[in-house]
Amino acid sequence: MQRFALIGAGFIGSLHARNLFRHSNVSLDFIADIDVEKAQALAAEHGALAISIDEVFTTEIDAVLIASSTPTHADYVERAAHAGKAIYCEKPIDLDTRRAEQAVTAVREAGVPLMIGFNRRFDESHAALKEVAMTGELGKIELVQMTCRSQETPPMAYIKASGGQMRDQAIHFFDLLCWLTDDVPVEVHVTGAALSDPSIGEAGDVDTSIATLRMASGALVQIDCTRRTGYGYDERVELFGAEGMAESQRQPHRHLSIYKGSEQISDGLHADWLKRIEPTFYAALDTFVRGLDGEQVDYPNAGAALRAQRIADAATKSLQTRMPVTLTWD
């Protein structure tokens, strides 16, 4: 039984609380939030104890799940590392890559496990795609196509604090890309525009973008990101290899079709990202817990977090300069 403290009792914190509560090998002992009442309400719901954030790093627990606001992540990661706790941290560690690197250094020195919430890896269909890629049956990967389209533009306050579309939205797919292909990009070029909402452009960001990457292996990659579709949450990944192609497809939310006149009207995509992605939160947590229980598991670690962040930085620079940007890896 792994004893957890959860930091953050907001939307994502509550979601994690439900999964921690459900998990038979987890004991959700403590919940902390700078808003004490929020922590108390969520704790009451799941039979946990509300404590202060400082107490999290001194109590008898095995792991900390960090789901607070982004600017607090690096600090909490460092403190949890110093306290010798295993860490599950929502992405990103910090919008500033150097600050994130500092936190990762603390984690590495402490030798504690760190998992980053790149939960798309735990989507069943994407995971099946990874399995296919690893069998080698597609041959050498030559082309990757990723579609990443949110249903609804987040509020401007969120946009402004997000670090931009590359660091906030595309970063999940930068991680997915490296993981699926076991490769890293050496060049990235991004074209973008604020098409759905001019105020996004005024804030210096884009809502529609196409990233083109060249991988170390020579493979080419395209990723299109948009902030709001008129038709639900749309995510899709294609791996094209020398001997075949595999696709983790758009997913209908139910399996109903109506035939009328000259049309077949089917259920469309999931209404929002949470409906599509929700099962991955539990699957990600479960992997982390199995790792704590001693099982050999594969999850997005500190290295993956920094890697995705460096790609997002380069992508952001390309967006700003309108030029391809080179990436080097040692």
Add this chain to the structure above:
Amino acid sequence: MQRFALIGAGFIGSLHARNLFRHSNVSLDFIADIDVEKAQALAAEHGALAISIDEVFTTEIDAVLIASSTPTHADYVERAAHAGKAIYCEKPIDLDTRRAEQAVTAVREAGVPLMIGFNRRFDESHAALKEVAMTGELGKIELVQMTCRSQETPPMAYIKASGGQMRDQAIHFFDLLCWLTDDVPVEVHVTGAALSDPSIGEAGDVDTSIATLRMASGALVQIDCTRRTGYGYDERVELFGAEGMAESQRQPHRHLSIYKGSEQISDGLHADWLKRIEPTFYAALDTFVRGLDGEQVDYPNAGAALRAQRIADAATKSLQTRMPVTLTWD
């Protein structure tokens, strides 16, 4: 080059004329119809000569394609047989099975080739299903499901002359069934009703029916037939075997999808049976011609015609008596 005379210059005759004209190994020399003007117009369109029906059986040709009205088929088949011509005849040979048997006897005595227009066998997807069935990879067939739904009720005059839903519509699927499974039914039970149009019921026919058959091999079969959908022409065949299932699916008429709101709106089925089935007419003709040219081909012959007709007779009897009807084959 096979020289053809075509009898019948109506809707189906015109369709056959176009295919005969297009075929590079066919010379469409003559067209006959009891309506001489119709024959002349169609002949002019394709550089053929209009002749009388009597002349068809005395001219220098290799084959006769019979696409006239049903009551004339048996007579023309016999005359073509006596004249030693190869025969392609639209189904049925005659609504009365004994009359059809007489005509077949004449064909067999004359030793001429006879092909019946059960053209669904030549649908690419159904033909692929047959190939799968023949590999044995599905294991022993245990269950067959056939869906056969027309887009629009034919005129009452047609219904009244058709011999009923079993002899007119279901008969195509009785043939397809025997061909796909290489088997014959030993029992048939049909439940039906006139649901779309009461005047069909007053005429003693049904427009909606479910036939259940038990095959000699023990396999069970269900066939649903309807006369008018609200959504185009709907045809579908499933073969369920001990080791797998194969499906010749509903077919969209194009491959377009629109995603809007919570829906995916795709192109529906073909607007009518002709749009779905049209390519099979050419494929059927081509098979017949390749047979005339000496190639070893498989097509619905006299035996298949009589077999399907006996099943349709039994199905009609079951509809009338509301009881299962037994079929015996020597």
Add this chain to the structure above:
Amino acid sequence: MQRFALIGAGFIGSLHARNLFRHSNVSLDFIADIDVEKAQALAAEHGALAISIDEVFTTEIDAVLIASSTPTHADYVERAAHAGKAIYCEKPIDLDTRRAEQAVTAVREAGVPLMIGFNRRFDESHAALKEVAMTGELGKIELVQMTCRSQETPPMAYIKASGGQMRDQAIHFFDLLCWLTDDVPVEVHVTGAALSDPSIGEAGDVDTSIATLRMASGALVQIDCTRRTGYGYDERVELFGAEGMAESQRQPHRHLSIYKGSEQISDGLHADWLKRIEPTFYAALDTFVRGLDGEQVDYPNAGAALRAQRIADAATKSLQTRMPVTLTWD
């Protein structure tokens, strides 16, 4: 908060225990089983107390969930009814319809809620089909097609105690049919055979069957049931109406396709019925609990249980006599 006692700590009981534990408005207080150790183990897992079956009917609880073996259901239903508890009972109440009717009488006299575990109604796609049917946009229903194919034949011991394919497997679809169409059958004809395993035939049962039903409204229905596919769990429902058709489709278990050579290889169906149906158990329970909490809900009640059972009895009689059987309803 509804306080529950669970009777039955076997496979289905354990599944219900997990859902009762997860539900935020449920307190799973007690678990009973004739195998006391099983009850204790399951109770320990969920922080409940193991008690004897007799104690279930005297403790301070709101509801009893009956998931014990079929022959005990009717007795427990009656005792729970006399004790004034709300009842959620796995199907069937009893294999013998008269015994089931007695139990239902007790429930009605006690005035307690009774829900039967016809959980397919709670499948998201079937539920969406029901919504479509209720809008009337399909027009008057004329034809229903249901496919119900299990992945693997249950053990012979199960088969022998099951009451036969109609009472064990088809009964779910008899309930679904009445619910979806808001109608009842007036005639049923079933053709069946033991094709996958002769010992099923020796036990007097079938493993492959086609049921044809005529509804009071005139609509025709076909249901095919098989016990083992070579390809996972296969369930499908089509409602064909005067103005359109709606289909709750076969469901792939993930959304992955591989394109290689001339093939597209996609994820197939769910490996077994539980993988396909599991979410419906929670959804069904949740509906029951919301009803207890005072919400207006629709679920399969005593009347639905008896209705499905009478259809299954008639279907079984048709199988045995090979003749259509008439059903009358007051």
Add this chain to the structure above:
Amino acid sequence: MQRFALIGAGFIGSLHARNLFRHSNVSLDFIADIDVEKAQALAAEHGALAISIDEVFTTEIDAVLIASSTPTHADYVERAAHAGKAIYCEKPIDLDTRRAEQAVTAVREAGVPLMIGFNRRFDESHAALKEVAMTGELGKIELVQMTCRSQETPPMAYIKASGGQMRDQAIHFFDLLCWLTDDVPVEVHVTGAALSDPSIGEAGDVDTSIATLRMASGALVQIDCTRRTGYGYDERVELFGAEGMAESQRQPHRHLSIYKGSEQISDGLHADWLKRIEPTFYAALDTFVRGLDGEQVDYPNAGAALRAQRIADAATKSLQTRMPVTLTWD
């Protein structure tokens, strides 16, 4: 009846000959080829007369269909224009855009109709996509995704004479893009590599490329092109607008699925581009002929040819310089 002369009796010429022969409003009178025997053989097959290329421009015909080798196109276009014939010319008019512009000037001065063989516009699904785009129901177009993947690398001789992947393969999609969106690109960036065959790289070309375009309207576009898949011909277009998305999808060549074990094995894509695209040749020709017959039709004209060519030139320059290239239009 439009009287045609066909120049070119090779692979594409033969295909055009069959369509010209089939068309009821076309009289295929003459066929010319620099290889006289080829012209004679093809002419014999369709009842036409073989003539010299010079004679084409002096005979009594209405239209010339130019399907000879690319370097001859511009010359023949000019000669046909001077002779006052309507012209259907396979793409491109000339690999050199200035030479193509000269030929177009001759056509414009002569006032004769010129259609370019951008036949993908005539694909039924793409044409349906255009219709959807024109209704405005997708809202303002913001993102376009095009997939253009051939099944098999053409011979090196073809590659070397083709003008490169942009001018040979992508150009069809540059035309499709402008037509579908009624817009032009103002910036293009292409990343490419020779991944399937190093000798393509040695010849200075690529076989895998990703083009990113920014349209005058602000919309962003991505086009991926590959020379050989392991899985047939793969073509797909998505239009993403402010109010919805429409997709002209990958097309299976038949509609057969096999369910076995945990897989659904379906028919894959068309084996090669011709199988997928063949119907568009007839549809394109028919549109041209209807235009000659006085009907108001829309087809790829001289302006479209030059527009696509300028985009292909810019795309080629971007490939070579690895930098975005700007396009200006007056």
